[in-house]
Amino acid sequence: MSIPAMLACYTVLQQLKLKTMKDFLFVYRADRSVIAQRSPEEVQINTQKWMDWIGSIAAQNKLVDAGNRLYPTGKVSRGNQVVTDGPFTELKETLGGYSLIKADSLDEAVALSQGCPIYEAGGSVEIREIHAM
């Protein structure tokens, strides 16, 4: 292959790479004590709000995996050291779940996180680009 041809090929590959969307992890954190106070009806309404929000991302074909919620209890192990019971950070910042989405850029991923029901509970979404192994 000639050098100009190789260069052209390289440019095309770069462009293709740019066009490929990146994967992002959404990490949801919120104050456990706020969430624990909800009535069964409120829990049900909240679940629908989450699914409406997830459905909105999925309808744009930007959802990779809806992910899961996490139970509040768990343990932290540091190899041979003591295994500690959770919660592991401040109550306000309990890890509550995660999703995988795809977007062209971090900014677009941040835009997609708007409308997430976690904000109503004073919580946050941490948005991290996936670095494939």
Place this chain on the structure above:
Amino acid sequence: MEKNQLIPHLFRTEYTKITAVLCKLFGFEHIGVAEDIASDTFLAAHETWGLKGLPENPTAWLYTVAKNKAKNYLRHEAVFRQKVAGELKRGTTETDIPEIDLSAQNIHDSQLQMMFAVCHPAIVAEAQIGLALRILCGFGIEEIATAFLSNKETIAKRLQRAKDKLRSEQIKIEFPGKPEISNRLDNVLTTLYLLFNEGYYSSNHNTTLRKDLCLEAMRLTFLLTENENTNQPVVHALLALMSFQASRFDARMDDAGEMILYNDQDASRWDQALIQQGKDFLARSASGPKISRFHLEACIAYGHTNKADTPEKWNNILQLYNHLLALEYSPMAALNRTYALSKVKGKQVALEEALKLNLGTHHLYHVLLSELYTGSDDAQALASLKTALHLAHSPADKKIIEQKIQALTPPAQP
């Protein structure tokens, strides 16, 4: 039934059975022979019955003739093989000819195994549907061409390529092993689903043919429930979906074969027996750990058997679409979800989300936009319909959009 109607009817039902059994016996490389013997059998029936009248049991008559023709073929084939191989062994005796088993059980097994072979992942989806129509449903090349809005030559070539592929990949006519059956079953169900949709959504005006496609897809899906390995909740879910959809088949077409949209349908023309059948299969589908797309789509179709425009109904449908999209994206599901959203949260909320869908090349996207603009910005609603008209391909789609444009256009001032 008169002879003129009986032969086409028997052809559909018995041709596929005879072909499946013979093909299973001969192997896929000789599917042409199996098809020829089945065709010859019907030719013989046509001639003999025309002269002597109908036999007492036409099916048994066909099976006897097919068996004899198959045995004859095998005799000559054995002689032929020996000649070619230059072998000088003893002549073939009657005992070397295998029994042609046209029992109900073997017919059933052969058809199911054939279904798995035709829906093998090595074959492209379009060819799978064509092969299924030809081999499993007994449709003529011309009928398949009409169903696909194509011509005989293209279809014949496509089927030939698919058959060659089945041969070259050495795909066996057999049940997949237990660990494999789930994956392979998914493939079979997707093909049957596409086959059904081909009949249900095609813009073809031949209503009888379209209904036949739907009924055949249902018949084949039903076959799967009669075998313990394939009688699974996901199969019941697909049958429920097909039953609910098919219940509206007559109501969605006027006398001239033109589409009647859901909102304008006469609900009293919905087939209640099929709706009940759908409910029964949906109840049976509710077991096992997995909720498939067919479960969700069947639940949505069930929601639509209730024509009342209540917020509860639309919220249920919206939630089902949310789950369906989270499971598997499709443009149609994205459009339908946004419509459901407009029914639950109003047109403005839905419009904001619709504008993010990035489906501008689909005419139905612009039909949806028009629906959402109507009331707040009628000029934009009209402009969206004109874009839709420009993008639509089939005459049926264009006609419906033109009707909508007419309804939206303000009457000329005197």
